Amino acid sequence: MEAKATACFVRMSPRKVRFVLDTVRGKYAQEALDQLKFTPNHAAAEIAKVVNSACANAINNFEMSPDYLKIIRCYVDVGPTMKRVKPRAQGRAYRILKRTSHITVIVAEGEAPPRKTGRKTEKKPPLRAALPVPAEAAKTEEEPKVEEATAPAETTETTETAEAGE
Numbered sequence: 001m002e003a004k005a006t007a008c009f010v011r012m013s014p015r016k017v018r019f020v021l022d023t024v025r026g027k028y029a030q031e032a033l034d035q036l037k038f039t040p041n042h043a044a045a046e047i048a049k050v051v052n053s054a055c056a057n058a059i060n061n062f063e064m065s066p067d068y069l070k071i072i073r074c075y076v077d078v079g080p081t082m083k084r085v086k087p088r089a090q091g092r093a094y095r096i097l098k099r100t101s102h103i104t105v106i107v108a109e110g111e112a113p114p115r116k117t118g119r120k121t122e123k124k125p126p127l128r129a130a131l132p133v134p135a136e137a138a139k140t141e142e143e144p145k146v147e148e149a150t151a152p153a154e155t156t157e158t159t160e161t162a163e164a165g166e
Contacts, residue, residue: 003058070110
């Protein structure tokens with residue numbers, strides 16, 4: 001079941017409203033309201049009113065749980081544009097377009113929102129042995145093994161001569 005709210009003839013440009021709507025699309029209603037509260041944009045206040053209205057419609061008309069409400073769709077349509085005239089130099093007139101918007105928010109009951117525990121899970125770095133070894137590195141590893149095999153034989157002879165000399 002879905003609940004819908006619409007604000008018509010809002011005196012803001014649809015392009016500017018759409019910018020803020022993109023930030024709350026798909027979020028839980030309470031999380032969206034918290035974000036809109038601290039968004040430094042005039043459109044955020046109007047969008048918050050529409051989200052509150054959609055939540056109230058869902059709770060009162062469809063008896064949905066307010067904790068699980070999620071914004072599933074939100075969009076803005078172009079309303080009528082008021083045309084005004086600004087006088088300019090030499091008798092000219094420039095047109096001023098005062099745009100309006102129709103903001104629509106649709107909420108539905110979703111799953112329980114994930115709860116934040118405040119604990120961060122640390123990712124353990126992968127083990128060196130588990131990493132894939134490139135072919136070039138495999139060749140270089142074999143060469144030191146051959147050198148290591150000859151090196152201990154020489155060291156044992158020197159240690160035996162050193163002990164005999166004592």
